Amino acid sequence: MALSVEQVLAIAKATEAYDGVAPLDEATLLTLRNRPQDVTIWGDVRGFGLLVSTGSTTVGELSLVVLTQHRGVGLGRQLLLQAGELPAGTTAWSHGDSPAAAALAERHGWERTRELWVMRRPSTDLPPAPEAPDGVVVRGFEPGDEAELLRVNAAAFAHHPEQGSLDEAGLRERMSEPWFDPEGLITAWGVSTNGEVSTSSTTGGRLLAFHWTKRHSETEGEVYVVGVDPAAQGRGLGKLVTLLGLNHLAEVGISAIHLYVEGDNTPAVKLYEGLGFTRAAADTHVQYTRR
Structure with missing residues (x-):
């Protein structure tokens, strides 16, 4: 039986609680809640694959989310293969620079194309x-x-x-x-x-x-x-x-403020550094693109 939107959101919430980072970005969450007809979902209670349509083109954005207790047994790869032959240009985010995501991407023809940095500072x-x-x-x-x-x-x-x-x-x-x-x-x-x-x-x-x-x-x-x-x-x-x-x-x-900035946007990074924002290496989100 296909997963419901509510089940997908529950798995995503449980994953975020463990990892400390949301596995789905805001645009994906808004599409799930407001335009579920634009989303294809597969998987089971251990994890899911999700493909968001980007409109008139065939290229979309892929998300693969696996619950913590079911990682390390190849479920992510199974979910990727179940997506079928995705067209070149399809994108996927690794929210956190995961070595497992990097290895899966390299093995299946996905190229690292963007870095989105999270920078933080206290409000004091x-x-x-x-x-x-x-x-x-x-x-x-x-x-x-x-x-x-x-x-x-x-x-x-x-x-x-x-x-x-x-x-x-x-x-x-x-x-x-x-x-x-x-x-x-x-x-x-x-x-x-x-x-x-x-x-x-x-x-x-x-x-x-x-x-x-x-x-x-x-x-x-x-x-x-x-x-x-x-x-x-x-x-x-x-x-x-x-x-x-x-x-x-x-x-x-x-009390705590964060922001997202493209890793190669040097002027913006300098502006935020000048305002007291800093970045940890773990605060890197990576986008992969299907070759």
């Missing part, structure tokens, strides 16, 4: 946020900001394979999650010609940058997304909204 001793430059007003998210938020996100992450594809439906999904806090979505706006903030490009008031924070628990928070309109870069707005978001998390009681 945060640098103060600088003053907003002239012509910029900072505030929390308000209804009606959606179109500008999507515009800046698309421009800032034009070459990012996941974040750059965020659309109105994906935005609504995330804003419907229990953790969403409008005050935790910091937005920086250009001031229009009459001195008011407007999302209308005809008056000159447009969104310049944003920092979307996320609360995972009472004590754990995340630098979820920081986006700067490419046309507004070089004005220190990324650092401004990042620090405002960090201080917001501290003010609401968060």
Whole structure:
């Protein structure tokens, strides 16, 4: 009998409790909960394989999850073989740089193509946020900001394979999650010609940058997304909204803050290191791509 979505989520939760890292990323979880018709699931109570469709193409994202007590006996390989002949370009994440995942990938024609780093810092001793430059007003998210938020996100992450594809439906999904806090979505706006903030490009008031924070628990928070309109870069707005978001998390009681950053994004890594974030070797997520 095929596994249900509830069984898949239960196995994933049990695996996270042991490993200390979630085996499924946010996009996969949202698809499971909101669009289960886009997910193919196989396996049994020991573990599962899961393939998420990425839309009109045949290429998808694969997840293989095995409960701790059933590892080391080849179940991961069995689940991979049960997926059938996956097309070139199919991706899979190892959430944590697992030697077992690396060996399985190499043996079956998957190439290591990306590293996503997790960086962390406590919320104590945060640098103060600088003053907003002239012509910029900072505030929390308000209804009606959606179109500008999507515009800046698309421009800032034009070459990012996941974040750059965020659309109105994906935005609504995330804003419907229990953790969403409008005050935790910091937005920086250009001031229009009459001195008011407007999302209308005809008056000159447009969104310049944003920092979307996320609360995972009472004590754990995340630098979820920081986006700067490419046309507004070089004005220190990324650092401004990042620090405002960090201080917001501290003010609401968060004690530990983390973020995800591409391992080869040197400017971003330097920015976060300058803000006191550090990384442990174990905090590396690896994406493999089917050759």
